[in-house]
Amino acid sequence: MNEEAKINMGKIAALKTMRNKVLELSQIFEELGEPILTDLALLPTIHEAYKRVYARRGCPQDAMLVRNRKKFIMVVLYLYSPKALAGDRMRMGLRKIISELFGLTTSTPISDNSASLIIEYNAYADFRRDVDLILNEVFEALPDESFVFD
Template sequence: MVSEIFELMSIREQISNLSVRESELVKPKLSDLSLIPYLHNYFIEAFGMGNTRKLGAIQRKKFVFIIVLLYSPSTLAGGCLNRGVRDGLAHALKLNAPSAVSRICSDLIFSYQHYRDFRLDVDNKIALMEGKLRSDGYL
């Protein structure tokens, strides 16, 4: 019985540590939603949007992944998008319905985990965009 009390104490300490770590991981790097169009313009200038419909959709998906990572990282772990991010993305991407952003978000982490080319390209683009944000004083 006493050993169970010590086990319970250990579990509570672990939960507390995990809670602290979770709050560190879900904190977005950016909160100023007015930067989304700026980032979209930079993305297009630096990487283009593809010369076919399919390549354009893949580039759009990569851009959405990067914005979600910067503004709402918990979304990639199954959480909801932070307030305003979906509308900001829909506006920047000139989508008629913000729900289109939700559809794009639905399989972002799957694509990142299962498609090596997607993952490598996104990682490269994230590094370049974060470098741009740092040089411009936003990070």
């Protein structure tokens, strides 16, 4: 090097600014990702609310499999683990309880069904309508003190 070496203070300042932005975004992510429900013991009640939506339509029990199960999973993730809908990890224990509610011996279908939920919600009006119906049924079924609203 022919020139004198100097510390690039512009680079340091940019790094500091970026670090502060990352911390701020991380804090916002955590705040937005706070669950609406925390008590996993409410999941059977939520499952019953889900089943009522389809019972009112006269749907047979087997009609509630796969595609309709995805709707239930979407509601549960929104309530208990919204960050999972954004690609983060699902809350510990949630996958197992959902599997049990559907009589599954493994939680793999729950993971598999979770991958495309946001795409389906945004792309398909009937999927979105049903998810919103289930969510409203859940809100009606649970006591107000169950929810963790700011």
